[in-house]
Amino acid sequence: MAEIRVEKLEKAFGDFVAVRGVNFTIPDGAFFCLLGPSGCGKTTTLRMIAGLELPSSGRIFLGGEDVAFKRASERDIAFVFQLFALYPHMNVRRNIGFPLLCQGVPSSEIKTRVEETAKLLRIDHLLDKSVSGLAGGDRQRVALGRAIVRRPLAFLMDEPLGTLDTEFRDLMCEELRHLHDRIKATTVYVTHDQLEAMSMADLIAIMNNGVVEQLGTPQEIYDRPATLFxxxxxxxxxxxxxxxxxxxxxxxxxxxxxxxxxxxxxxxxxxxxxxxxxxxxxxxxxxxxxxxxxxxxxxxxxxxxxxxxxxxxxxxxxxxxxxxxxxxxxxxxxxxxxxxxxxxxxxxxxxxxxxxxxxxxxxxx
The missing domain is CATH 2.40.50.140 (Nucleic acid-binding proteins)
Structure with missing residues (x-):
């Protein structure tokens, strides 16, 4: 896994500046949340770390390497979207193993890694099921499995629990944090839900109008808010x-x-x-x-x-x-x-x- 460092990151879309002068460091193995209301710049920041958007200016370091202007395929990261983005014509096993197939990993190793990942996520009994018939929580586990199986330097998650109902979301919050602790992954997690951020994160960056208003632990942010916002x-x-x-x-x-x-x-x-x-x-x-x-x-x-x-x-x-x-x-x-x-x-x-x-x-x- 790896430390992620962002320096003076900016992103403009024409005259609109979506992200302005953002700085933060995510320690190796930390669970880091970008928290804020809709339109605050958190997803744009995440997409720049992923390489899905190129910054207007600034630097992004992944494991000490400046990757700010490298394509997503050249960064060793895995992205989990809010919408599950699964392949409906493939079963659970093939969905999880698909990234390894694309990388040319031998089939015997794919089988081993898929089964290890499914066991970690407690969906090993579903490997031969069709994804289209799964409940929302299980489909999200499959999407997580597809990210985990690659063993990337960092996981980036954009509101991955947003479509789940409240009971499932609370359960998945606990499971995501336990999963993070087991695999010791550096995780960047975007959410507008303060309860998700406060319950899971080691560090939170609260964004508003394209800037980071405060960076700290959940306790620091609750006890010592840096701004009225x-x-x-x-x-x-x-x-x-x-x-x-x-x-x-x-x-x-x-x-x-x-x-x-x-x-x-x-x-x-x-x-x-x-x-x-x-x-x-x-x-x-x-x-x-x-x-x-x-x-x-x-x-x-x-x-x-x-x-x-x-x-x-x-x-x-x-x-x-x-x-x-x-x-x-x-x-x-x-x-x-x-x-x-x-x-x-x-x-x-x-x-x-x-x-x-x-x-x-x-x-x-």
């Missing part, structure tokens, strides 16, 4: 983003919200005035009758042992995650308290997270 995109529900009118200077340890004093991690730099946003995850807020920051309960969503309570406050609708055993009533007035050391603060103008105690050490794209 990341804070709003990652998390279910997303981070609460509350406008702040306070002016804050370096060293400030609190801000004022609707007349209430809210403790924050100590500021490491001056914050621009009148354009700040306070970020708080729903689980980092609790009900507190003594708090001066108050609102009215609007609604409740039950999640088994927990519940998400929406509270309407001045200037914001705040979601609070609390145990389901806490009784709340629509229209009830409540006070809200924040876990000060877990809060984020953003510059509304630039969208950038301002440095605080919790933001030290975060990775930025």
């Amino acid at each position: 990341v804070a709003d995109f990652v998390g279910s529900p997303a981070m609460n983003l509350i406008p702040v009118a306070d002016r804050l200077s370096k060293g400030a340890e609190a801000l004022t919200l609707s007349g209430a004093r809210i403790a924050i991690p100590e500021m490491r730099e001056d914050a621009p005035g009148e354009a700040l946003v306070l970020g708080a995850r729903p689980e980092h807020i609790r009900f507190d009758d003594a708090s001066g920051y108050r609102g009215e309960i609007f609604g409740t969503e039950y999640l088994g042992t927990m519940q998400i309570v929406t509270v309407k406050t001045v200037g914001a609708s705040v979601k609070v995650k609390v145990p389901a055993s806490i009784n709340v009533t629509a229209g009830e007035q409540v006070g809200l308290a924040f876990l000060g050391d877990r809060l984020s603060l953003f510059d509304k103008g630039t969208g950038r997270a301002l440095r605080s105690a919790l933001h030290d050490g975060a990775h930025h794209g």
Whole structure:
């Protein structure tokens, strides 16, 4: 397997710039996710790594070799598409073995490698079945098998679970990660589904409007979002983003919200005035009758042992995650308290997270 390094990667289609100045390094054997909304540039980036699109500028290193302007056939990678792209007239065995047949591998070796791969994917009992009669999850395993059988330097996957229903997708997420751990493959995985990325990835690059907004582990991205976009995109529900009118200077340890004093991690730099946003995850807020920051309960969503309570406050609708055993009533007035050391603060103008105690050490794209 191999390290993949992307430097200053750009791709323009006429006047439209789809990818701009993208940099990241994927360590050998890592499971790396490109995460973002439709049209953010993630699939274009993947296709450039694969050689299916040539970059307008920039460099792509695969195992130390610059392959930016080499054709796909000259790169030792395997691509798994969202649509299974199987040959309906061939059975499972012939579908998996087809890439080896094209490479001129001896039939005895093809047979051995196909059977090893099918066993790894738990579809060895289906080898002589027609692919057209298989369930969606099994067809996706066949598509994965066709990629794995080649033993490439890297696997590139473009929303491979997008057509599966929720139950199958959750199962395949687990299986894909276990498979990755067994074969120690360098994997680049494109998805718009944050739950897929957060559950499978070692590293995530979050893309928006053609740029990488943040690069980090799932935990870093969840705990220390680098931008307002990341804070709003990652998390279910997303981070609460509350406008702040306070002016804050370096060293400030609190801000004022609707007349209430809210403790924050100590500021490491001056914050621009009148354009700040306070970020708080729903689980980092609790009900507190003594708090001066108050609102009215609007609604409740039950999640088994927990519940998400929406509270309407001045200037914001705040979601609070609390145990389901806490009784709340629509229209009830409540006070809200924040876990000060877990809060984020953003510059509304630039969208950038301002440095605080919790933001030290975060990775930025």
